[in-house]
Amino acid sequence: MKIIAVYIGVAFAIWAQAPKPADLIDAARKGPGSAEMKERVATLSATTQVVVWGQDYLFLATSPSPVTVSIDLQPPAPLEPVDANHWMLLAKMRTGVLHQYQFYAAGKTLGTRGDAVGYNPDSYPKPGVPHGKLSEKHTITSKIYDGMKADYWVYASPGVDPNVPSPLMVWQDGQNLTGELSGIRLITVTENLVQQGLLPPIVHVMIAPGTSPEGRAMRSIEYDTVSSRYPRFLMEEVLPEVEKEYKLRQDGYSRAIAGESSGGICAFNAAWVMPDRFSRVHSAVGSFTSIQWRSKENVDGGNVYPFMVRKDPKRNIRVWMSDGSDDLENNHGSWPMQNIQMANSLKFREYDFHFRFGTAAHGGAQAALDLPESLTWLWRGYDPVKTSQEFTMDSAEKEKPFFRVTITNRDAW
Numbered sequence: 311m312k313i314i315a316v317y318i319g320v321a322f323a324i325w326a327q328a329p330k331p332a333d334l335i336d337a338a339r340k341g342p343g344s345a346e347m348k349e350r351v352a353t354l355s356a357t358t359q360v361v362v363w364g365q366d367y368l369f370l371a372t373s374p375s376p377v378t379v380s381i382d383l384q385p386p387a388p389l390e391p392v393d394a395n396h397w398m399l400l401a402k403m404r405t406g407v408l409h410q411y412q413f414y415a416a417g418k419t420l421g422t423r424g425d426a427v428g429y430n431p432d433s434y435p436k437p438g439v440p441h442g443k444l445s446e447k448h449t450i451t452s453k454i455y456d457g458m459k460a461d462y463w464v465y466a467s468p469g470v471d472p473n474v475p476s477p478l479m480v481w482q483d484g485q486n487l488t489g490e491l492s493g494i495r496l497i498t499v500t501e502n503l504v505q506q507g508l509l510p511p512i513v514h515v516m517i518a519p520g521t522s523p524e525g526r527a528m529r530s531i532e533y534d535t536v537s538s539r540y541p542r543f544l545m546e547e548v549l550p551e552v553e554k555e556y557k558l559r560q561d562g563y564s565r566a567i568a569g570e571s572s573g574g575i576c577a578f579n580a581a582w583v584m585p586d587r588f589s590r591v592h593s594a595v596g597s598f599t600s601i602q603w604r605s606k607e608n609v610d611g612g613n614v615y616p617f618m619v620r621k622d623p624k625r626n627i628r629v630w631m632s633d634g635s636d637d638l639e640n641n642h643g644s645w646p647m648q649n650i651q652m653a654n655s656l657k658f659r660e661y662d663f664h665f666r667f668g669t670a671a672h673g674g675a676q677a678a679l680d681l682p683e684s685l686t687w688l689w690r691g692y693d694p695v696k697t698s699q700e701f702t703m704d705s706a707e708k709e710k711p712f713f714r715v716t717i718t719n720r721d722a723w
Contacts, residue, residue: 331361331362331363331491332363333350334350334361334368335361335363335366335368335400337349337350338366338368338398338400339400342390342391342392342397342398343392347392347398348392348393348396351370351392351393351396351398352396354370354372354396356370356372357371357372357373357420357421358370358371358372358413358420358421358424359371360411360424360426362426362427362428362429364405364434365402365403365404365405365428366400366401366402367400367401367402367403367409367426367428368398368399368400369381369389369398369399369400369401369411369413370396370397370398371389371396371397371398371413371415371420371421372395372396372397373395373397373415373416373420374394374395375415375416376388376389376391376397376415377389377397377413377414377415377420378413378414378415379399379411379412379413379414380411380412380414381401381403381409381410381411381426382409382410382411383410386414387399403426403428404428405428405429405430406428406430406679407428407679408425408426408427408428408668408669408670408675408676408679409425409426409428410423410424410425410426410636410669410670411423411424411425411426412424422671423636423671424671424673424675425634425670425671425673425675425676426675427675427678427679428679429495429678429679430679430682430683431682432498432499432502432503432506432682433495433498433499433502433678433681433682434498435490435491435498436502436505439501439502439505440468440501440505441468441501442465442466442467442468442470442497442500442501443465443466443470444463444464444465444488444497445463445464445465445555446463447461447462447463448461448462448463448464448551449461449462450462450547450548450551452520452543452547453547454539454542454543454546454547455520455522455528455531455532455539455543456522456523457522457523458520458521458522458523458528459520459521459523460517460518460519460520460521460528460548461484461485461517461518462484462515462516462517462518462548462552463484463488463515463516463517464513464514464515464516464552464555464556465488465496465497465500465513465514465516466513466556467500467501467504467509467511467512467513467514468501468504468505468511469504469510469511470511470512470513470556472555472556472557473557474557475557475558475559475560476510476511476512476513476556476557476558476559477510477511477512477513477559477564477565477566477689477692477694478512478513478514478515478549478558478559478564478565478566479512479513479514479515479565479566479567479568479590479592480514480515480517480544480548480565480566480567480568480577480580480588481496481514481515481516481517481567481568481569481573482517482519482533482567482568482569482570482572482573482576482577483518483519483569483570483571483573484515484516484517484518485516485518486674487514487516488516493674493678494674494677494678494681495678495681496514496516496681497514499681499682499685500512500514500685502682503682503685503686508685508686508689509685509686509689510689510692510694513552513556513558515548515549515552517544517548519532519533520532529572530572530601530602531602532576533569533572533573533575533576533597534572534575534576534597534601534602534611534612535602535609535610535611536579536602536609536610536611536612536614536615537579537583537610538583538584540576540579540580541579541580541583541584541587541588544580545584545587561586561697561698562584562585562586562587562588562589562698563589563696563697563698563699564692564694564697565587565588565589565590566588566589566590566591566592566688566689567580567581567588567590567591567592568591568592568593568594569592569593569594569596570593570594570595570596570673570674570677571594571595571596571597571672572597572601574593574594574595574596574597574598574631575593575596575597575598575612575615577591577592577593577596578591578593578596578598578615578629579612579615581625581627581629582615582618582625582627585625585626585627588627589626589627589628589701590627590628590629590688590689591627591628591629591630592630592684592685592688593629593630593631593632594631594632594633594674594676594677595632595633595634595637595645595649595670595672595673595674595676595677596612596631596633596645596648596649596652597612597642597645598612598613598615598616598643598645598648598649598651598652599611599612599613599642599643599644599645599648600612600613600642600643601642611642612648613643613648615652615655616648616651616652616654616655617655619652619655619656619658619659619661620655620658620659624659624661626700626701627661627662627701628661628662628663628688628701629656629661629662629663629664630663630664630666630684630687630688631649631652631653631656631663631664631665631666632665632666632667632668632676632677632680632684633645633646633649633650633665633666633667633668633670633676634646634667634668634669634670634671634672634676635667635668635669635718636669636670636671636672637649637670637671637672638672645672646667647715649665649667650665650667650713650715653665653667653713654712654713657703657707657710657712657713658712660702660703660708661701661703662701662702662703662704663703663707664684664687664707665713666680666684667713
């Protein structure tokens with residue numbers, strides 16, 4: 311399980327934004343030798359980082375040796391020295407896409423290969439857009455998970471009345487989502503979409519993975535196990551606490567669940583087990599692999615889902631999925647291949663689904679780029695008067711072929 315946690319941590323560190331990225335970009339414009347830039351880089355903790363604001367991309371690295379960076383597989387370009395250990399490159403590049411990059415120093419790679427997010431306009435704060443309310447951190451002690459403690463936050467968008475039942479979206483790994491410009495910029499995107507009428511006034515519950523009484527990390531046990539245990543934890547323990555502050559819609563039509571990596575399979579599992587409680591799924595780089603598969607104990611892992619979707623009774627759910635060709639490949643399985651299998655299984659059974667497949671590595675980059683589009687797609691046509699809807703495959707998707715695989719990085723024979 312440690313491998314997965316490390317990859318996610320690195321991905322967020324690489325492309326997560328500083329508290330005020332625009333200020334850091336402004337300092338970089340004054341030049342690498344400016345006092346302002348020297349002061350700001352001294353506070354950076356990551357070995358490599360990319361800060362993005364509009365078309366400005368600031369590549370930063372910490373190394374005693376000169377640093378170069380390859381962007382979009384082009385020949386490496388040199389970074390300029392800020393001081394003896396910090397280096398920078400400020401570039402204008404396209405927005406609305408991901409830019410692959412890799413740093414080098416002393417003839418070796420520095421940090422991991424990353425994806426710089428060219429955020430779309432609705433991922434930036436806009437003047438005049440009302441702000442919602444984010445709660446303080448709450449902590450719950452679970453009986454279902456034998457004393458596990460988990461933190462969670464509740465965000466109510468503009469337009470939410472605490473006394474009127476609201477639509478709900480539950481997010482796994484919620485500790486990464488609580489800042490205006492953190493992670494996939496959930497709060498900023500939500501406020502912009504609510505303002506435009508593309509998203510109903512909504513309550514987001516952002517929950518972090520728990521810790522057992524012995525100090526054991528419970529993330530994989532919670533997220534990667536195919537069972538009703540985690541959905542029950544949400545329904546029986548977490549959401550009743552949330553409803554002490556906000557009334558929530560009880561119909562699955564008005565509820566969505568989301569996550570990345572193991573959180574992605576967790577989200578799908580919750581909707582699969584309880585489609586009457588969660589009918590909208592947002593899965594990014596979903597771990598539909600064998601992380602928690604233990605055959606001797608008859609415990610299923612996420613690897614079974616592509617086949618369960620094909621053969622088990624169809625659920626009334628709507629699913630947005632995304633992944634990239636450079637996602638993980640390890641002893642648990644192949645993330646790109648399993649996500650393609652999932653997409654083809656959903657298509658085979660004519661689910662209402664969308665699959666975005668790019669080139670990104672494991673992390674939140676693709677989800678961050680897509681978020682304004684993916685949330686709009688997931689909640690399209692929502693009518694607060696309704697409590698149910700039969701989700702059907704879009705006619706345009708029906709006309710498309712199944713996803714097919716080609717090998718691009720080596721000979722296929």
